[in-house]
Amino acid sequence: MSPVADDGRISTEVLVVGSGAGGAPTAALLAEAGFDVTVLEEGAMVRQGEVVPFSLDQMDRQYRAGGVTAALGRPAIAYTEGCCAGGGTEINSGLYRRPPEEVLERWRRVHRVADLASADVETICDEVERELSVQTVPGAQTPASEALRRGAAALGWRHDEIPRWMTYPDGTAATAGRRQSMTETYLPRAERAGARLLTGHRVDRLVLERGRAVRAEVTAGDRPVTVEFDHVVVCGGAIQSPALLQRSGLRRNVGRTLAVHPTVKVAARFTDAVNVPDDVPVHQVKEFAPDLSFGGSASNPGLVALALSDSWSRFGPAITEWRHVSVYYAAITSEGRGWVQAVPGLRDPVVTYRLTRKDRAVLARGLARLALLLLEAGAVEVYPSYRDAPVVRARRDLAAVQGTYATTRASVMTVHLCSTVPIGETPAAAADSHGLVHGTANVRVHDASLLPDAPGVNPQASVMAMAIRNTRHLIATVAR
């Protein structure tokens, strides 16, 4: 039976906006606690196996704006957002890192996040890891991943294999894994407990009366829908959540502190075939963490061409050997900050990001060190992704990289967006320690927006842990 009445109205106890790493566990726990829950997801339901990972087809069907989104700045920083059932968990690398202890300590001390005992977070992470089958690859790594390990080992740099939320039902090969994303785990759990998931429903704004949100104005295709609720949990991600709050008139500290992990890329060509078009390497190099870390990117032939495109006249010939080429990244923990600003009358917000001088220096250093690592791993040529870059064939060429690199020439990208509705008990926070948005009695945020700052590691575990923690607080404290 459709939950939408003939007059386009839905009534629910808790509305969850978004179905990704924050929204899905929030919905599951609330439904299992007996709440009447409705999850609205703007994107479509796309089952695993329907699209090839990291392909243009996947971008069409599961990414916002086909994957073509950017934060304005010098340079502009390309980013991606999931827009589908399961959100970013359906499209990301599936790599899993618990929030490091020093990050939790910083959130407690600097951002004054209350009730954030490390032991409690660890217990929640244990639970998440069981639910998502977090594990390392049981068999051999991909050649592209092995290259990272080999290069780091040769230099004596700290590195490790990052566990993924994967099962390996058909064998032990790294590429045989099945992603345990939200559509495979928490969303079915939420539906089994009675939650309703409606895809293709975009929340345009929340309507507040005397500090309390009472209904959401929603568009489903061309049809207006109104959802009335007692509580709303916004989980649309670090761009859409602050934009929705701003459109709803909630702007105190909202959208002013966008944090990302900016990355620059290089492609590397080896004598042997290393390319795995539909998967990413699982090793990361953390010798210079948290300031700087190295890892591997998706490398289908289109993405290899993209990585070579900034200096095509020099790099282009490598595309004929794309099976021998893989793409790698250097990611930094940035000092810079960005803005998300909803614009009256426009559907999408303006997003900006400004890199600091230190950020630019670390990116330059990172690019050179990554090129060195790949040479040590046996790469015959390394192609840095910035305009007019040289081909790196030996250590002596690294000086030319440092001499010609400028961040404004580089293709800078990011995938880890967070901290646009930061929680805590400082004047800079936009929500309290459990995600209740300032100025409201019943609007909460449970996604990457609420992280007080960038964790310096893949953030999905941090997002899920905080969402579960806050959901349990909500269940324990709301009057029913």
Next chain:
Amino acid sequence: MARSTAFPEAAGRRRPLAGGPARLPAASIAGFCDELLVHDLPDLPAERRAAVVAFAGRRIAGLPTPMRLGVGAVAALVGALARVIGRTRTVGLLAARPLPVFGEYVRLVRSLGYAYVWETWPATTPTGGPGEPGG
């Protein structure tokens, strides 16, 4: 309670948000994309080039609203320049001397084009030729 006067929707008046196709200078974008492909990938067959141009046009039409407005403005200026000095010279100029903002437009169109070409036809040569089957 925080309420915004800048957002009429927050004051309780329901008004559709502009998210659909804004008026993009589609012909200018298509012409620029086509010429950029000729410049970068001279051996790309015409029918493939047409497919790439159509793909890039779809992606640009689907950009988030503020980006689409910005790209539309730059594309209009580039189109005006092309009418004065010719499309080939315009592309040559912008490809050789990437200017702020205009350089981002070139990078956007080029990125879309290259990603589509090599994902769709991985055997394509660096100059756009069809390459060896299975290559």
